[in-house]
Amino acid sequence: MINTIPIHYYIFLSAILFIIGAVGVMARRNAIIIFMCIELMLNAVNLLLAAFATLHNDSSGQIFVFFIMAVAAAEVAVGLAILSMIYRNIKSIDVDLLSRLKE
């Protein structure tokens, strides 16, 4: 498959996904959507790694994808825990309300 689709297509696709995710993190105000955008960025990386692993015929790239998935799951678990704690305190998950530290 990788022989028919040039590697540049994969690079551009994951770069576009990554940029959409990065813009989302900066522009969106809902904390859950920010988490989703970070996941999108990480999945862009996963796609790129899997494509390169096939290109080089080397399995270490695919193993790395597993590491990323495991770590991303841990990160989101911690993130959602912090988020539910914030919700308990201010009854909202809008990040604009989180500006008490900007004095």
Added chain:
Amino acid sequence: MKALFIISGLGILAMLAEIFKFKRALYPLVLIGILAALVANFTEFNNNESIQAFNNMIRFDNVALAFSSVILITAFLWFILANDYFTNETSLTDHFSLVLFALTGALMLTAFSNMTTLFLGIEILSIPLYVLAASKKNDVKSNEAGFKYLIMGSFASAFLLFGIALIYGATGTFDLLAIRAKISEGMPLFFYAGIIMMLIAMCFKVSAAPFHFWAPDVYHGSPTVIMALMSTVVKTAAFVAFMRLFLVGFGSATSVWAMAMAGIIALSLIISNMTAAAQSSVKRMLAYSSISHAAFMLMGILAVNPIYSMRAILYYALAYSVATIGGFTVLYRVEKQSGNTYDDFNGLAKRNPFAALGMLICMLSLAGIPVTAGFFAKYFIFTALIGSTYKWLLVLAVIMSCVGVYYYIKVIIAMYFKKPTHQEPLLIEKSHTLLLAIAVVLVLVLGLLPNFVLSV
């Protein structure tokens, strides 16, 4: 290598303490464990052979052992500082294991030789810290600090990973030495994009401008002892990672990243020192000053001098960590009594002469006044950089050091020359007095015998 096993084993043991009910014994156990890890480090030192593990993904050479010893010494001092952070019965074991796991990540970062261990080390270091930053559950400021740290941390990790993926695509390997060997063969354009993305991610992690905006907020909102941990142990670990990555991995592609790094250093120096001078809270001032110290350590990396860079950064990290821990000891007690603004330090010399003297020496060291360790730290960084093409940075760094002297001296003036706003004396418990004494002695000994560390 043994240190890594001891610290991670201690972390697991700390979690078991909840089940097997030996919570009381945990604190001395952790202190003994860290000392044991330090001893293990010294026995492995200078064996002429680096210790490799996990299919050559971790390599404990002398550089790694020296830096992990600095991290362990700082962690030991930090545990003395943070003794009352570990008093809440319900969350005691969690806090211990989180800090110990963060330390495990820090030790991994000193010795990685593969992109996989770099990524895992950074995440093992960061994820416990997100929790620790938010560990004051009912304080919205602490929640906000943890949340911001998490978002910014994972954002930076995504950049790091994209950089790793691009570099893997160009070279077909994750191994640092193999990447270094391949650079000379000529690389596609996206390889250089990968280096720049990793540079951005690492600057996020060490909080260098213009990627520093999260740091003051996170530092300010976190509990003070956790801020002390973040600005010493975590910063040192992130710098070793930065140094290994760019000197070992990308050392032969300096033309790509050196210019960008020089710009980042110049920006960090100007922004951090100017903003630090305008702060009214000592805690926030220390947060900005830690960005300025990050810029100084980056200058060591920019020198790309295999011997001097490493030694200069090692000495700087040790001098900075010890003086910061000393400063935080006093700040922590003052904050507990009244608050963390400059006014709360007024007349400290009368309220507690010893604490004021300790703070004086730590501040002088951070400002880089001669005889203290901070002066030689800056001196070694400057000598490492003087041979390179970036001499204009030295001029800027010296000017900004003068601005730095202003805001450190402001603390000293408040302590010695202002009338106390609070009359009651500042009480410091015995362990903290001892810690402050150790920090002051270390700062002076390092300043008087700078070659002691450099001979390593």
